[in-house]
Amino acid sequence: MRLSRPDPFIGLAAACSLLILAFILLPLVEMITQPTAADMAAAARDSDAVRAIWLSMSTSLTAGIIALVLGTPFAYLLARRSFPGKKLVESAVDLPIMIPHPVIGIALLSLAGKNHWLGRTMAEAGIRFMGTTTGIVAVMLFVGLPFFINAAKAGFEGVPVRMEKVGRSLGATPAGAFFRITLPLTWRSIVVGVIMCMARAISEFGAIVIVAYHPMVAPVMIYERFTAYGLKYSQPVAVWLILVCLLLFLLLRLFARPAKG
Amino acid sequence: MIQIKDLNVELPSFSLAHIDLEVALGQFFVLLGPTGAGKTLILESIAGLLPITHGEIWINGSDVTRLAPEQRGIGIVYQDSALFPHLNVRANIEFGLRYRKTNPKKIQERFDQLVVSLGLDHLLQRSVTHLSGGEQQRVALARALVVEPKVLLLDEPLSALDPNFREEIRDILKQLHAETGISVLMVTHDFGEARYLAQRISIIDQGRLQQTGNADDIFHRPETPFVARFVGMHNIYPATFDGPVARLEKDTLWLASPAASGTGHVAFRPEDVKLKVATHEAGTHGNGKENSLPAVVASVVHQGVFSDVRLRSKTRQLRAIAPTSQVVQMNLSPGMPVCCAIAPRSLHVMR
Numbered sequence: 001m002r003l004s005r006p007d008p009f010i011g012l013a014a015a016c017s018l019l020i021l022a023f024i025l026l027p028l029v030e031m032i033t034q035p036t037a038a039d040m041a042a043a044a045r046d047s048d049a050v051r052a053i054w055l056s057m058s059t060s061l062t063a064g065i066i067a068l069v070l071g072t073p074f075a076y077l078l079a080r081r082s083f084p085g086k087k088l089v090e091s092a093v094d095l096p097i098m099i100p101h102p103v104i105g106i107a108l109l110s111l112a113g114k115n116h117w118l119g120r121t122m123a124e125a126g127i128r129f130m131g132t133t134t135g136i137v138a139v140m141l142f143v144g145l146p147f148f149i150n151a152a153k154a155g156f157e158g159v160p161v162r163m164e165k166v167g168r169s170l171g172a173t174p175a176g177a178f179f180r181i182t183l184p185l186t187w188r189s190i191v192v193g194v195i196m197c198m199a200r201a202i203s204e205f206g207a208i209v210i211v212a213y214h215p216m217v218a219p220v221m222i223y224e225r226f227t228a229y230g231l232k233y234s235q236p237v238a239v240w241l242i243l244v245c246l247l248l249f250l251l252l253r254l255f256a257r258p259a260k261g
Numbered sequence: 262m263i264q265i266k267d268l269n270v271e272l273p274s275f276s277l278a279h280i281d282l283e284v285a286l287g288q289f290f291v292l293l294g295p296t297g298a299g300k301t302l303i304l305e306s307i308a309g310l311l312p313i314t315h316g317e318i319w320i321n322g323s324d325v326t327r328l329a330p331e332q333r334g335i336g337i338v339y340q341d342s343a344l345f346p347h348l349n350v351r352a353n354i355e356f357g358l359r360y361r362k363t364n365p366k367k368i369q370e371r372f373d374q375l376v377v378s379l380g381l382d383h384l385l386q387r388s389v390t391h392l393s394g395g396e397q398q399r400v401a402l403a404r405a406l407v408v409e410p411k412v413l414l415l416d417e418p419l420s421a422l423d424p425n426f427r428e429e430i431r432d433i434l435k436q437l438h439a440e441t442g443i444s445v446l447m448v449t450h451d452f453g454e455a456r457y458l459a460q461r462i463s464i465i466d467q468g469r470l471q472q473t474g475n476a477d478d479i480f481h482r483p484e485t486p487f488v489a490r491f492v493g494m495h496n497i498y499p500a501t502f503d504g505p506v507a508r509l510e511k512d513t514l515w516l517a518s519p520a521a522s523g524t525g526h527v528a529f530r531p532e533d534v535k536l537k538v539a540t541h542e543a544g545t546h547g548n549g550k551e552n553s554l555p556a557v558v559a560s561v562v563h564q565g566v567f568s569d570v571r572l573r574s575k576t577r578q579l580r581a582i583a584p585t586s587q588v589v590q591m592n593l594s595p596g597m598p599v600c601c602a603i604a605p606r607s608l609h610v611m612r
Contacts, residue, residue, distance in 0.1 A: 162343040165310045166401075168330035169337045170408055171360025176331075180356070184347045 028242070035236045043236035052221040053241055057248070059133055059217065060201035063140035064194040067148040072190060075149045076178070079156035097146050101206025104142055108135070109211055135211040140201035147196035155189025156182065191256035195249055202245060262286040262444055263307060263412050268316035270302055270468075277302055277468040280316070284412070284446050284461075289438050291459035292448040293479075293491070299468040300448035304414045307446070308335045321411050331360070336405030340417040342397040344389040350400055351385040357408040368407075375403045378440065379433065395426030399433065406441065415447035419454055434458060452492060456480070464488050484611060489528045494609060495580040496534070500527040502610065510576045514552045517605040525612030533607035534581035536570065538591065539598040552608075554579065554601045561593050568593075572601065 035043075043049050078090065096104065112119045112129035122128070129135035159182050167177035205219040213220060218241045226234035268280040277299050284290040292300050305311040307318055309330035317326045325333045344353050354376070358368055376382050379399045384392065389400060398418060405413060418434065419427045435458060438445055449455055455462050456476045463473040464487070472484045483489040486497045500507040502520040507513070507527045514527060539555065556572035556579055568588040572579040579601055593599070 160341075160343060162339050162341070163345060165305070165308070165330070166337060166339070166343045166404075167345075167356070168310065169308050169333075169335050169410075170357030170404070171331045172357075173329075173331055181345055185345075 031235060032239050032242065034232075035239055039236045040239065043240055046237075048216075049218075049221065049237045049240065052216050052218045052237070053244055055133070055136075055215055056202050056218040056241065057244065059136045060140055060144070060198040062137045063144050063201045064148070064198040066137070066141055067145050067197045068190065068194050071145060071148045071193075072152055075152035075193075076156050076182075078149070079153045080161070093149050094146050096143050101143070101204065102210055105139060105207035105210030108138060108142065108207070112138075129211060131212050131214055133212075133215060136208055136215070136217060139207045139211050140204055143204050143207065144197035144201040147200050148193040151193030151196050152186070152190050155186035155193070158189070159185045188256045188258060191252060195252045195256075199245070199249065202241075262319075262321050263290075263446055264317075264319035265303070265307065266317040266319070268303070268306055268318070269314045270299075270306060270311060271314045272302075275299065275302070275468060277306070280470055282463060282470065282473070284444050286321070287442045287444055289435075289445045289447070289458055289460045291455040291462050292446065292465055293450070293452060293455045293459075293462055294448075294465035295450055295491070298450075298465045300450075300465060301416050302468075303465075304337065304416050304446065304448060307333075307412075308337050308414060309333050334411040335414060336408065336410035336412070337414045338398070338401045338405050338416065338418050340421045342394075342401040344392075344397055344400055344404075346388075346390050348389070349385070350381060350387050350389055350392070353389055353400055354381075354385075354403045354407055356404060361408055363409070371409065372407055375407055378437070379403050393426065394422045395429055398422065398426070398430050402433070402437065406437070406443075410443070412444045412446065415445065417449055418447065419451070420449070431457060452480075464491060466491075483528070483609070486526050486528070486611065489526070489609065489611065494528040494530050496531065497526055497528040498577060500525060500610075502612075507608065507610070512554055512576075514554075514603070514608060515605045516608055516610065520610050523612055525610060528609045528611060529603050529607045531569070531580040531582040532567075533603060534579065534583075535602040536581055536583050536587070536591065536593070537600040537602055539600050552603045552605065554603070556599060556601050558593050558595050558597045558599060560595055561588060563588070572599065 078086070078093075099107075109129065110116065112122060112135070114120060114123065119129075127134060129138060163181050163185075164177045167181045168174070172180060203219065205223065208217055209220050209223070216224070218237065222234045222238050222241070225237065263282070263284040265280055265282040268277060268282075270277040275297075280303060282290075282292075282303075292303060294300050302311060306313050306316075307320075309318075309325070309328060309332075313326075317324060319325065320333060320335070345356065348356070354372065358372075361368060376385065379402060381396075381399055381403060384396060384400075389397060392400065402418075415434070419430055422430060431454060434445075434447075437443075438458075447458065459476055461473065462476055462479050464471040464479060466487050472479060472488045474482075479488065480492050483492055483494065489497050498509050500509050500514075501524050502508075502516075502522055504522070505519045506515055507520070509527070537553075554574065556574045559571040559573050559578070561571075562569045563585050566585055567582050568585045570581040570583055570588065570593060572581065581601060591599075
């Protein structure tokens, strides 16, 4: 039995929280429970749908890996060094979050087109953006990078510089201190960063639809089925995408969970 | 041996200027100063962990100014231990061994000896996150010493510990220093620690060295008002010296021996102030044997056997430490006029 009455402020906060949770979960639950098992089975046999979901997964994973390889050293520098203009650099990293998605697509295309020296150089090297998986990965990397960098940076900031300093005094080179001290203490944050980056990449629609309508990633296919055939026809593919994503992220989270104790 | 020659470090909001310091071979040297005085910066400059603006660092006779931290042969122990949380006790201690080219048998001997003398033998497989503060600091010491550094740098190694661990680690430091004969430079803000451990002390404030000497020198013969305050001479006043007397604002104090004419500061300890009931003839009167300053009690705080009495006059504030029995007997209370008697030999002259 509790002796004190709950404070009205906490009650209000709880009410707000419930409202928000309902707002997020209701549409999703509604959608997941709409298609029948037969619809779902049919979608699973639909090779176009399977191909689209697989493409979404593989391209976002590629973007996540590129972010990991190039973004980790960058995040480390941002966490450890102070330099003039650092705030500007950090703002630049966050820009892709704010820019409207179609604008991102247009910006990347204009760089990759024949009117730009970079586009011509890439074309000569056999790299094409328009309507290719390369273009899809580029867009996904663009929108996903801020999430990776910020997660990894927060991880590095959580390791006291003094540990690296002690490591150096004990004989480790900067690289030695990074791989023997910093990385073992931050790899979980880095994996979480890859998850965040992939999640953002999979959900991208506006920029991808401009750069590559074909080959079709899952969000584009869902949109196409919605406009061409309506709500009912687009739902099973959407539900499959949600389920596959949930499973993937759950696995990665389990893998990266902190050790007990 | 550590030699620091004209070390300068410029940071956006702080600077170290013209630091010259020498820790003799095998000496336990303590750098003493308040928080934010620049003590840790000096340690990290020696270790090469901080870019210095100007100056030279020499260790055991060779110039290491341009060497990377890992090439300097330095052991460092921080206040918070900075143990690697993903490694157990043994792996923490062994961290630096792979960079040593000594033969494995000698390394093993050294490891065993340190582990036993620091009482860590039963903790080797434990996670470092579950150790007590004292145990963590012992692991940090073992980790630093097992690689046989040329010098050991200690950054407030006792400050984060509970009082009972503090004494334990303090004694271990003394014992390790005696056993290994290593040159030690320790920084602290605690004069008691410095007095207990140091063979030589330097006082630092705001990035400038104030005074260097042995503990007695610093305690009894501070050279600047800052050092005087730091070692507990709380009564410090600007003065003009004129033969046998020091002239303060509105008062004159007799000195034990004549000082050369000029200006400077005169200082005395609170425990050297004797409180007396105010006499009728108010004002300063000295007869060459005793000085007497009139004042009014501002506050009295009993601290067991002794009491901390704050006093003020029109021109200055004073502090006295008096036996509580006397404070009670005199019935001292705020607002009460008293006389502060100070023997000439208790007066310390600084210029």
